[in-house]
Amino acid sequence: MESLYGYFGKQLRVSLNNKEIVKENINASILRKYLGGAGYAVKVLYDEIPKGIDPLSSGNKLMFATSPLTANHIPGGGSIMLCFKSPLTNAWGESRCGGNFGPDLKKAGYDFLIIEGKSKEPVYLIINDDSIEFRSAMRLIGKSVSEKLRIIREELSEPKISVMCIGPAGEKLVKIATVMFEHRAAGRCGVGAVMGSKNLLGIAVKGSHKTPIAQPEKLTEVAKICLKILRDNDFAVNLKKHGTTGDMAANDAAGDWPTKNWHSNSWGKAEQLYDQFFNKYLVKNHGCYTGCPIACGRISEVKEGRFKTPLHEGSEYESLSAFTAFVFNENIEVAIYATHLCNEFGIDTISAGAIIAFAMECYENGILKKRDVGSIDLSWGNPEALPELVRKISLREGIGDMLAEGVKIASERLGRGSEKYAIHGKGLEAPAHDPRSGKVLGITYGTANRGMCHIHPLEGMAYDSGKVDWGLMKYGVPDPNTVDRWDEKGKGKIVKILQDALILPDILNTCKFFMYCGIYIDHLAEFLSAVTGWNIDGQELLKVGERVINLQRLFNVREGFRRDDDLLPKRMKQKPAFGFYENEDRCVIKDYGGMLNEYYQARGWDAKTGIPTKEKLLELELHEK
Amino acid sequence: MKIKVKLYTILEKYAKGKVLKNNTIILHKDTTLHGLSHCLKIPDNIGIVFLVNASPQDKEYKLREGDEVKIFSFIGGG
Numbered sequence: 001m002e003s004l005y006g007y008f009g010k011q012l013r014v015s016l017n018n019k020e021i022v023k024e025n026i027n028a029s030i031l032r033k034y035l036g037g038a039g040y041a042v043k044v045l046y047d048e049i050p051k052g053i054d055p056l057s058s059g060n061k062l063m064f065a066t067s068p069l070t071a072n073h074i075p076g077g078g079s080i081m082l083c084f085k086s087p088l089t090n091a092w093g094e095s096r097c098g099g100n101f102g103p104d105l106k107k108a109g110y111d112f113l114i115i116e117g118k119s120k121e122p123v124y125l126i127i128n129d130d131s132i133e134f135r136s137a138m139r140l141i142g143k144s145v146s147e148k149l150r151i152i153r154e155e156l157s158e159p160k161i162s163v164m165c166i167g168p169a170g171e172k173l174v175k176i177a178t179v180m181f182e183h184r185a186a187g188r189c190g191v192g193a194v195m196g197s198k199n200l201l202g203i204a205v206k207g208s209h210k211t212p213i214a215q216p217e218k219l220t221e222v223a224k225i226c227l228k229i230l231r232d233n234d235f236a237v238n239l240k241k242h243g244t245t246g247d248m249a250a251n252d253a254a255g256d257w258p259t260k261n262w263h264s265n266s267w268g269k270a271e272q273l274y275d276q277f278f279n280k281y282l283v284k285n286h287g288c289y290t291g292c293p294i295a296c297g298r299i300s301e302v303k304e305g306r307f308k309t310p311l312h313e314g315s316e317y318e319s320l321s322a323f324t325a326f327v328f329n330e331n332i333e334v335a336i337y338a339t340h341l342c343n344e345f346g347i348d349t350i351s352a353g354a355i356i357a358f359a360m361e362c363y364e365n366g367i368l369k370k371r372d373v374g375s376i377d378l379s380w381g382n383p384e385a386l387p388e389l390v391r392k393i394s395l396r397e398g399i400g401d402m403l404a405e406g407v408k409i410a411s412e413r414l415g416r417g418s419e420k421y422a423i424h425g426k427g428l429e430a431p432a433h434d435p436r437s438g439k440v441l442g443i444t445y446g447t448a449n450r451g452m453c454h455i456h457p458l459e460g461m462a463y464d465s466g467k468v469d470w471g472l473m474k475y476g477v478p479d480p481n482t483v484d485r486w487d488e489k490g491k492g493k494i495v496k497i498l499q500d501a502l503i504l505p506d507i508l509n510t511c512k513f514f515m516y517c518g519i520y521i522d523h524l525a526e527f528l529s530a531v532t533g534w535n536i537d538g539q540e541l542l543k544v545g546e547r548v549i550n551l552q553r554l555f556n557v558r559e560g561f562r563r564d565d566d567l568l569p570k571r572m573k574q575k576p577a578f579g580f581y582e583n584e585d586r587c588v589i590k591d592y593g594g595m596l597n598e599y600y601q602a603r604g605w606d607a608k609t610g611i612p613t614k615e616k617l618l619e620l621e622l623h624e625k
Numbered sequence: 626m627k628i629k630v631k632l633y634t635i636l637e638k639y640a641k642g643k644v645l646k647n648n649t650i651i652l653h654k655d656t657t658l659h660g661l662s663h664c665l666k667i668p669d670n671i672g673i674v675f676l677v678n679a680s681p682q683d684k685e686y687k688l689r690e691g692d693e694v695k696i697f698s699f700i701g702g703g
Contacts, residue, residue, distance in 0.1 A: 253681065253695065468672070
């Protein structure tokens with residue numbers, strides 16, 4: 001048998017029903033087709049999760065996926081990908097997080113971890129090379145994320161072991177619950193609720209193995225080249241200095257900052273808010289995994305006052321935008337505090353901000369009254385309302401119980417016209433980028449398999465406004481400097497290639513921001529070739545990306561998703577009501593259907609249904625699906 | 626003519642040696658935003674957005690005495 005490099009060739013299957021643990025050999029013949037991360041995971045979960053199951057039932061599976069590039073010494077290699085059926089969308093769910101957990105799972109000798117079934121009692125799992133152990137999690141019940149992390153470390157007497165856990169929100173099956181890796185979140189699609197539904201409250205992992213590398217010298221050489229690119233790159237320098245938050249003012253100016261539950265695409269307040277954050281509350285930068293050469297994470301603190309926080313990690317672009325622009329709040333201290341609370345309760349900051357904005361609009365229009373919301377004043381921008389609603393949603397208290405279902409289900413339950421205030425795609429609350437700043441984003445938002453997220457569709461904004469090409473012009477993407485961000489024609493074709501390429505960090509578990517800093521798919525192909533010994537190039541990687549997008553699409557098609565589920569909320573296509581682009585016609589998305597047709601044609605999907613054609617599936621070797 | 630100009634994040638470095646300490650720059654009459662960006666030696670392939678007196682303007686916009694210009698680009702990140 002041919003030697004396998006870059007993988008241990010093992011996946012750990014943990015069945016919680018009967019506490020059975022099986023170390024399975026991986027079918028090596030499928031690895032080159034799906035590689036790892038969200039690629040290998042969709043292959044497994046498409047085959048193993050039956051159609052129509054309740055995502056919070058024991059039939060759902062939660063997969064932790066690494067890749068051949070999951071390693072601290074590979075630039076951007078410190079990530080873990082979690083894949084599952086989402087309780088928020090009933091569609092394909094994935095959520096990634098940077099940190100040492102992924103590399104440590106790999107060091108323990110496992111490429112993938114599959115959690116299935118449901119434990120009778122709350123437990124946490126300890127993985128230490130070949131030793132796999134369950135512990136009672138009774139002491140962890142109801143505890144905040146910080147407390148859980150501390151208790152697990154104390155119980156294990158292992159101060160340096162990688163630990164992840166859910167917060168109280170995950171235990172209560174809040175559908176926007178996160179899984180927290182230390183103080184960073186795998187935030188989207190309700191993965192924390194899936195873990196909570198299995199009575200699995202945490203996992204600790206350490207290992208002592210080294211991944212077999214086919215060509216170590218070539219790997220060192222490619223790493224050196226990439227580190228030099230990063231050292232010389234303006235984006236990398238500024239990600240370190242400003243983090244993702246540094247784009248707040250630029251996005252506001254570009255009309256890429258959805259404000260007041262999407263009434264507008266800008267506000268004019270971001271510069272002032274970011275200046276306050278940068279000058280007064282930002283303490284330092286921080287790398288999510290040991291050895292990150294960029295270290296874009298933010299450590300911040302509100303030292304005094306009613307929104308005082310400890311020194312903590314958080315306050316990224318999406319979180320601060322969600323708790324300022326989304327809810328029309330000008331108080332940066334409460335935005336930092338609310339973000340910190342979300343991370344302690346274990347809920348997604350993006351969805352939380354979007355849900356509160358939805359509730360505020362319902363309140364403004366009399367759909368929710370003061371008596372419905374526990375006497376909280378839900379007027380736009382009221383800072384006092386933010387932490388209170390974060391707490392209620394996290395603990396499913398009062399109005400929080402309905403809001404914990406996400407805006408789609410909450411609006412369906414509320415009725416009375418509230419559906420038009422629920423801004424989401426496939427049930428996932430929209431993040432802080434606005435397709436009224438550039439039309440590529442409209443298609444990436446509408447067609448993203450996990451719903452309207454901030455990871456996959458981001459390439460739309462970066463291409464149209466940022467003029468970033470990610471080295472993809474050689475693969476057919478037009479020079480972004482020749483493309484007008486306001487145009488609609490041609491955007492569908494562009495999106496196809498952008499998506500096929502920009503999903504690769506999710507398949508290879510590399511940091512997507514490194515692609516913004518000059519580490520392109522050709523570099524990823526070189527890394528992969530050095531690690532695995534395969535002679536793989538950018539074109540082959542694009543084909544893997546396309547295959548994975550199509551299989552995720554088939555996962556959703558099997559659940560009943562069609563063309564109508566790729567549509568955008570009406571408000572997202574209309575003239576902004578105020579701000580820098582007030583009433584401007586160029587922001588309007590006039591022919592979304594036409595853009596979608598163009599995209600489907602480029603994808604080889606049926607224009608009426610949005611289902612991949614047989615010819616396309618044959619081309620991608622997915623015809624058996 | 627004198628205008629005020631402020632550059633942000635990845636563009637800050639282009640102010641050095643060209644923009645005075647009070648954010649002022651002296652330009653020929655009728656200089657456009659595109660001309661200002663050339664004067665600052667901002668590369669053409671970087672996506673940028675201009676605000677002039679708090680309104681978004683295209684690069685063909687002709688500057689006037691006393692205009693306050695903000696120039697943004699994008700670090701990237703969600």
